[in-house]
Amino acid sequence: MLTPEYLTQQIFNGIVFGAMYALLALGMTVIYGILRLIHFAHGALITVGAFCFYLFFMVFGLPFPAAIALIIAVGALMGVVLDVVAYKKAVGGPEVSMLITSLGFYIFIENLMKLIVTPQPYAFHTPEYLDKIYSMPMLTFRTIDIFIIVISVAIMVFFQLFVKKTRMGTAMRATSESGEAARMLGININRIISISFILASAIAAITGFMLGAKYGQIAYNMGFMAGVKAFVAIVIGGVGSIPGAMLGGFILGILEMFSVAFLPPGYAAYRDGIVFFILIIILIVKPSGIFGQREVES
Amino acid sequence: MRFFNTVFSRLDKRILAVVLVAALFVCLWIANVILSKYIIFIISLIGVYIVASESLNLTNGYTGLFSLGHAGFMAVGAYTSALLTFPVKSRDIFVIARLPAILGGPEAQWPFFPALIMGGIFAAVLAAVVGLPVLRLKGHYLAVASLGLMVLVTALAMNLRDLTRGSIGINSIPTYTNIWWAYIAVLITVYVVWRVVHSSIGRAMKAIREDEVAAKVQGINPLKYKLLSFTIGAFFAGIAGGLYAHLSGAIRPYAFSFNLTFQIVIMVVLGGQGTIAGPVAGAIIITVLRYVLKPLEEALQIYGLVELVYASLLIATMLRKPEGIMGARRVVRKMETSIPTEK
Numbered sequence: 203m204l205t206p207e208y209l210t211q212q213i214f215n216g217i218v219f220g221a222m223y224a225l226l227a228l229g230m231t232v233i234y235g236i237l238r239l240i241h242f243a244h245g246a247l248i249t250v251g252a253f254c255f256y257l258f259f260m261v262f263g264l265p266f267p268a269a270i271a272l273i274i275a276v277g278a279l280m281g282v283v284l285d286v287v288a289y290k291k292a293v294g295g296p297e298v299s300m301l302i303t304s305l306g307f308y309i310f311i312e313n314l315m316k317l318i319v320t321p322q323p324y325a326f327h328t329p330e331y332l333d334k335i336y337s338m339p340m341l342t343f344r345t346i347d348i349f350i351i352v353i354s355v356a357i358m359v360f361f362q363l364f365v366k367k368t369r370m371g372t373a374m375r376a377t378s379e380s381g382e383a384a385r386m387l388g389i390n391i392n393r394i395i396s397i398s399f400i401l402a403s404a405i406a407a408i409t410g411f412m413l414g415a416k417y418g419q420i421a422y423n424m425g426f427m428a429g430v431k432a433f434v435a436i437v438i439g440g441v442g443s444i445p446g447a448m449l450g451g452f453i454l455g456i457l458e459m460f461s462v463a464f465l466p467p468g469y470a471a472y473r474d475g476i477v478f479f480i481l482i483i484i485l486i487v488k489p490s491g492i493f494g495q496r497e498v499e500s
Numbered sequence: 501m502r503f504f505n506t507v508f509s510r511l512d513k514r515i516l517a518v519v520l521v522a523a524l525f526v527c528l529w530i531a532n533v534i535l536s537k538y539i540i541f542i543i544s545l546i547g548v549y550i551v552a553s554e555s556l557n558l559t560n561g562y563t564g565l566f567s568l569g570h571a572g573f574m575a576v577g578a579y580t581s582a583l584l585t586f587p588v589k590s591r592d593i594f595v596i597a598r599l600p601a602i603l604g605g606p607e608a609q610w611p612f613f614p615a616l617i618m619g620g621i622f623a624a625v626l627a628a629v630v631g632l633p634v635l636r637l638k639g640h641y642l643a644v645a646s647l648g649l650m651v652l653v654t655a656l657a658m659n660l661r662d663l664t665r666g667s668i669g670i671n672s673i674p675t676y677t678n679i680w681w682a683y684i685a686v687l688i689t690v691y692v693v694w695r696v697v698h699s700s701i702g703r704a705m706k707a708i709r710e711d712e713v714a715a716k717v718q719g720i721n722p723l724k725y726k727l728l729s730f731t732i733g734a735f736f737a738g739i740a741g742g743l744y745a746h747l748s749g750a751i752r753p754y755a756f757s758f759n760l761t762f763q764i765v766i767m768v769v770l771g772g773q774g775t776i777a778g779p780v781a782g783a784i785i786i787t788v789l790r791y792v793l794k795p796l797e798e799a800l801q802i803y804g805l806v807e808l809v810y811a812s813l814l815i816a817t818m819l820r821k822p823e824g825i826m827g828a829r830r831v832v833r834k835m836e837t838s839i840p841t842e843k
Contacts, residue, residue, distance in 0.1 A: 240640050291819050298566050301643060302769055303818040305568075309762055310811035316804030422804075426758070430651075433644050475655030478648030485645055486633040 204464075210340045212463040213456060218347045218416065220455025221354035225409045226432035227439070227447035228361060229402030235378030235442050236398050238297050242304045243284060245429020246311035247403050251277055251410025252420040253315065256324060266329045270411065277407025281399040289395070308426075316422040323421040326414040346415045353412075357405060358448055365444060370397060378442065427474055431458075434481045440494025449492060454480070521687065532679050540679055541747070546787045547682030548743045551689045553767035553779035555736030558693055560765070561773035562702060563729040564709030565635075569627075569646030570737050570764050572653035575756035576626055577619030577738030578745035579657060579664060582673045584615035585746070594672060597662060612676040616742040623738025626653075627731045635726040642730075650761060657753035669752030670745075677747035685743055686780075689736050694776055696732065705729050709774070759807065763790075766814050772824025781826055786810065 226244065233241045254276045258269040288307050289300065327333075332346045365371035376384040377394045385391050413428060414420040431454060439450025454477065461476040484491070532540060552570060559567045586596055588609045598606035610618070626649070634645040657664045664670065696702050704725045707715035712722055745751045763786060771782025790806055797805040817824060 238640070240643060288815070288819075297640065298560075298564060299818055299822050301566055301640060302765070303815060305762070305765070306811050306814035306818060309807055310815060313804035313807040313811060317802050317808060321803055430644065430647060434648070437641075437644070472655050472659060475652045478645075478652050481648050482630060482634070482645060482652075485637065485641060489633075489637050489641070 207340055208463070211342065212459050214341055214343060214347070215463075216456030216459035217452060218350050218455070219459060220452035221351050222409050222412050222416070222428070222451075223432055223435045223454050224448040224451025225354050225357060225405050225412075226428060227435040227451045228358065228444065229405045230429075230432050231436045231439075231442065231444060231447035232374070232378075232398045233402055234436065235444075236374070236381070236395060237289065237300065239289075239300045239304060240433055241402070242301075242429060243288070243307040243311065244402065244406050244432065245425035245427075246308050246315075247277055247280055247406035248410035248413060248425035248428050249315055249420070249422060250280060250311065250425075251407030252326070252414040252424065253319060253324075253410075254407070255411045255414065256326060256420060260327060266332075270408065273407045273411060274404045277404040278400045280407070281401070281403030282396065284403065285396050285399040289399075290392075308429075312423060312426070319422055321422060323419045326418055326420045328415045332415065346412075350412045350416065353408070357408075361401070361405075362444065370394075374398065431477055434477055436491075437481060437489075438484055438491055440491030443491070443493035446491055446493035525683070528679055528683055542787065542791055544677060544679045544682040544747055545744075546784055547679070547686045548677070548740050548747060549764070549767060549783040549787055550686045550780050551682075551736055551743065552740035552764050553771070553783045554686075554689050554693050554776075555733045555740065556764050557768050557773065557775075557779045558696065558705075558729050558736075559733040560768055561775070561778070562697055562709065563705040563726055565726060565730065566640065566643045567646040567730065567733065568643050568758075568761050568765070569630075569649045570733075571756045571758070571760035572646070572650035573623040573627060573734040573737035574741030574744065574760065575650075575653050575657055575751075575753070576623040577616075577741030578751045578756070579670075579741075580619035580622045580738070581612075581615045581742030582670050582745045582751060583663070584610040584618060585612055585674055585676070586670070587674065590672060594670070595665065596670065612674075612681075612746065616739055619742040620735040620738035623741070624731045624735040627734030628727065631727050631730040635723055635730060647758075647761075650756075650758070654753050654756060657756070664753070667753060669750060669755075671750035673745055673749050673751065675746055675749045677743045682743060682747070685739060689739075690776060690780070692732075692736075696729075697776070701725065701728065706774075762807075763810065766810050768824075770813055770817050770824055772827030775824070775826045778824050778826040782824070785825075 226248070230241050230244050233239060233244070251273050254273045255269055258264045258272050259266065264272070284307060288303055328346055332344070332349055334345045336343055336345075363371075365374060373384065373389045374394055374397070376387065376389060377391060381391060384394075409428075410420075410425070413424060417424075432451070435450035435454045436447045437450070438453055439446025439448070457480060458473065458477055462473055465472075528543070531543060535543075552574060556567065556570050559565050583596065584599070584603065586594070586609065588598070588607055591598055599608050599610075604610065630645060630649050631642075634642050658667055660666075697705075704715065704720045705728075707718065707720055708722050708725055715722060741756075767782030767786050768779050769782070770778075770785065771780065772778030789809065793806045793809060797803060
């Protein structure tokens, strides 16, 4: 069972899933950094992105790049809507009430999707050139896997450059360091919050397409587990650290794949359970994660 | 004179409480006689939800934590109680393992009450084990960790087939829970929560909710009280789960999924976090709403309607009246880390 081929294959699969978790974690950690909010509704945007791609590409028959551009636009729009409708009022109140609001929006979007698309899962197709299978001596993969890894890494690199090199990115980092101090320095916090939501939501929407393409089917509730796992990735990497979130995503992806691949067959059904088991272990052993600061209170 | 005044006013309150309780039970008795079995079932179910939401209120409302694991604790209580009380004769037919020697041996079948309590204890122990590391951290970690715990419990219920029969679930559970069991449990839960909240423990919990640093300065150990509220909450959640199992007669892992947690969270938030009457009102409104909307949803074939209405209620409550129906507006001091929106 444990041949080198099998091992590389599983590591590769883990990296593909890890790339998607890393993208989600990236968006969530930016929002967490600025608002101290676990953005549950982030998961819903994955579903919205996947179904919008289904609509544009498979129903309307738009060309692939146009469909991708449109779902990014839809994701960004959802970000604006969430920001304006949901959080403008809740920001500044107790942290728990933002969390509850976010949860409410998650359930709202998920069930709206359920109402529109019915509970059945949908078969998800990508253009044929993304579906080709390549077999190498050590590895078998599809073009979509390469697409996921390349696009994810590109987004992460651009995001990191944006955060480190641009004025807007610097303002973002300042805000997540201390909102109060950033405001005193003349940073328009509302704008920072809006930009974070737009970026994070657009990334979530495109991740939705990736998840759909990888699994080959989409359903109204596909975003929930992915969204919560993204938070687990953040905890692994260290809350508040952007590189940590990305690294955490990859670690989580590989750990999850390994738990499916190397545990006895009966345990594969525990996949989601294992992810949370890892979370609880990390919270016990090293709650600050790999790159994070200590957040222990008592 | 003042002494007599206080004694009298206290006595007055007690008499009032006794009269109210008596009135409630007379109403229930009348209802039990005249109403149909289906309505009685819904009324009992409301009782079960009141136990669940009132106990979540202790954690989420009074201590200011945010637990999403309530359905997990209910599942623990439900499975424990169902497995302990399952009749010996039908165990082999339904492929349910007999009890091990430590729980009374293969011929044993527990009576309802101790099984119920045992379910609560298991849930409380689980809460203590998970709570001890997680409650040291900032509040939102508990939200995700408790959610994770719930997923873990559901995964175990799905996959420990020898014990739980997996996704088929356990059916033909003896239906012991009736309107009396449900509402006596409600009474006990409300009384315990009321006593806890009006004791030094409750004041410590509220102090932690308002300002943890200030509470620490007063010599309150936050971990101790957070753990206490989380554990007591889990205990009653276990009881609620047990009552639910013996009310519906069948339990499946999916019954204790995220939707159940979410439903109980809404009951607490809608009714009013940190009030005694809030979760009661919330449980009644949400359960009645469910049984009114469910036939509509099925008739129109638009699945998701009930949850959509729930979510809208939750969002509307949070944005318009965050203190809930029964809550009084509290002045909340803005936190240091929060960002003012007004320019």
